[in-house]
Amino acid sequence: MTRRNVLAGLGLLLMVQIASSTKLVCHITNWSQYRPTSGKFTPDKIDPFLCTHVIYSLATINSFNQIAPIEWNDADLYKSLNNLKNVNPVMKTLLSVGGTVNGLSPFIGMVSRPESRQAFIKSAISYLRSHGFDGLNLAWEFPTQNGSPDGDRERFTLLTSELQKAFQDDAKDTRLTQLLLSASVAALRPTINSSYDVAQISSSLDFLNVMTYDFHGHWEKATGHNSPLFRSSHDSGTHYHFNVDSAITYWLDNGAPAEKLLMTFPTFGRTFRLTTSNTGLGAPSNGPADAGPFTRDAGYWSFYEVCTFTSSATVEWIEEQKVPYAVQGNSWVGYDNEESFTAKVQWLRSKNLGGASVWTLDMDDFTGDFCADGSYPLVNHLRNSLGFPPKPTTTKAPTTTPDPILSFCVGRPDGLYVNVLDNTTYFQCFRGNTYLQRCQSGLVYVDECKCCTWP
Numbered sequence: 001m002t003r004r005n006v007l008a009g010l011g012l013l014l015m016v017q018i019a020s021s022t023k024l025v026c027h028i029t030n031w032s033q034y035r036p037t038s039g040k041f042t043p044d045k046i047d048p049f050l051c052t053h054v055i056y057s058l059a060t061i062n063s064f065n066q067i068a069p070i071e072w073n074d075a076d077l078y079k080s081l082n083n084l085k086n087v088n089p090v091m092k093t094l095l096s097v098g099g100t101v102n103g104l105s106p107f108i109g110m111v112s113r114p115e116s117r118q119a120f121i122k123s124a125i126s127y128l129r130s131h132g133f134d135g136l137n138l139a140w141e142f143p144t145q146n147g148s149p150d151g152d153r154e155r156f157t158l159l160t161s162e163l164q165k166a167f168q169d170d171a172k173d174t175r176l177t178q179l180l181l182s183a184s185v186a187a188l189r190p191t192i193n194s195s196y197d198v199a200q201i202s203s204s205l206d207f208l209n210v211m212t213y214d215f216h217g218h219w220e221k222a223t224g225h226n227s228p229l230f231r232s233s234h235d236s237g238t239h240y241h242f243n244v245d246s247a248i249t250y251w252l253d254n255g256a257p258a259e260k261l262l263m264t265f266p267t268f269g270r271t272f273r274l275t276t277s278n279t280g281l282g283a284p285s286n287g288p289a290d291a292g293p294f295t296r297d298a299g300y301w302s303f304y305e306v307c308t309f310t311s312s313a314t315v316e317w318i319e320e321q322k323v324p325y326a327v328q329g330n331s332w333v334g335y336d337n338e339e340s341f342t343a344k345v346q347w348l349r350s351k352n353l354g355g356a357s358v359w360t361l362d363m364d365d366f367t368g369d370f371c372a373d374g375s376y377p378l379v380n381h382l383r384n385s386l387g388f389p390p391k392p393t394t395t396k397a398p399t400t401t402p403d404p405i406l407s408f409c410v411g412r413p414d415g416l417y418v419n420v421l422d423n424t425t426y427f428q429c430f431r432g433n434t435y436l437q438r439c440q441s442g443l444v445y446v447d448e449c450k451c452c453t454w455p
Helices: 003-009 074-086 107-111 114-131 152-174 189-195 198-204 237-241 244-253 303-310 338-350 377-385
Strands: 023-029 053-061 092-098 135-139 180-185 207-210 261-266 268-273 300-302 314-318 323-328 331-334 355-359 415-418 425-430 433-438 444-446 451-453
Touching: 023 207, 023 377, 053 074, 053 107, 053 135, 074 092, 074 114, 092 114, 092 180, 107 114, 107 152, 114 135, 114 152, 135 152, 152 180, 152 189, 152 198, 189 244, 207 244, 207 355, 237 244, 244 261, 244 338, 261 338, 268 303, 300 303, 303 323, 303 331, 323 338, 338 355, 338 377, 355 377
Parallel strands: 023 053, 023 355, 053 092, 092 135, 135 180, 180 207, 207 261, 261 355
Antiparallel strands: 268 300, 268 331, 314 323, 323 331, 415 425, 425 433, 444 451
16 A cells, blocks of 8 residues: 555545535634733634634725724734634635724725825735735625715725726736635615615626624614524514515615625624513613623624523514514523524525625634633534534544654644645645545645646
C-alpha cells in the first residue's frame, strides 16, 4: 500500500467546497468586546469552519470621505479575524461600513458628489487590501429616515455601480481575486421604496443581507414578535407586511434575483414589559423588560440570555407565525430557536434564495455555557438545516506510537504547511489538530503563496 493510500485510509477530513451558491454569512460586532465576563466576544472565539463569510461590523466614513475605524483596537481585531483564514482559507471576510452615527448615516455627505464617492472608493480598496479583507459590506440601512436629502436613492445606486467597476479594475491591475461587494438592506416596504433601486443595486452587488428582524419591539404598545415568518391575525394597517415572508417577497417582486438575496436569522429576541394579565401575542405592554446582564441594552436579549430566562419561564409557540415567545411575570420576549430556524430554512429553500445571513455570532451561545447544547447552537443548527457538509473533525493520534501524519501539527503554530508526500494536498494546523486538505482538481499546493495553484 502506498503512502498516499495510507493517507486516504486514515479518514482525515477533507475540506469540501460547497457546490451550490448557498451562503451562510455571519456578522460580528466590534462593540461586543465590551460585554462582561462570559458575554465578551472577540474574533478568536469564531469557529472558522462555521460560516462561509464573516462580516466585521462596523467601520465608518470620516470627513475626508475615507473608510475609518471606530474602535481603538479595530486593526488588531481585523488581524485576529483574518488570521482565521490560515486555518480555513475557504472562509471569506468582509468589512461593513455605515450604519448610523448619532442617528445620521455617514454615507450622506460622501455620496453627494462624484469626487467624494471616488475618494471613498479609492480608500476602500486600499483599506480592504491592507487589512486582508475579501470584500466590503455597505450598511446602507435607513438613510431616508435620518434626514437625508432627495436623490440619495439614486446616489446609492451610483455608488454601488462605481464600486463594482473599481473592484473589477483593481482585480485586473493587481491580478488578485476581485473584492466582494454586499449590502445590508431594510425589510420594510416604505424604506425599500425610498432607499433602493432594487433591480439596479442588485446587478452591482454580490449579495444582499435583508434585515428580517426588528419587525416589532418595545417601542410599540403591544407584544409582537421580533422576526415572524408570516403575518398574524393581529397584524393590520401598517403592520400587515411586518414579517419575513412579505419582506423577502417584496424584494423579489421588485427585481432582486433570488440567488443574491439572503434572509437574516437573528440570534436575539425583543422584549416587552406587560401591563395586564394578558400574556399572549398582542398583549398590552409599556416599554422593554429589564436589560440583559451581558448585552445590557433594554429592549433585546441575546440568545444566551434568552436561554437563561426560558429555563424558568413559560414558552409558547405562535403557530401562524412559526416562532416562539416566552413569558415570566411581566417580562415577555419574542425570539428564535432551532424550530423556528428550521421553518425559515424550509421557506428560504422554497424561494431558492442564495442563503442565510446571521445577526450576530456574538449573540448566539458562542461559549456553550448557557444553553447546554454546545457552542453556537443556533448557527450550527442553521448550517446543518441549510445542508452544508459536515464541519472538520479531527482523528486523534494513537496512544501508542504516534502516527507522523496525525501528529504533524503537534507543537506547530496554526497555519498551512506543505505535504512533501503529495503536493495535491496540504496540512492545516489548528490548535494542535491536523487537517489534511486537498486542492481542487488540477491544482497543486505551493508553500510560498500558501495556496493551491496551477503546476
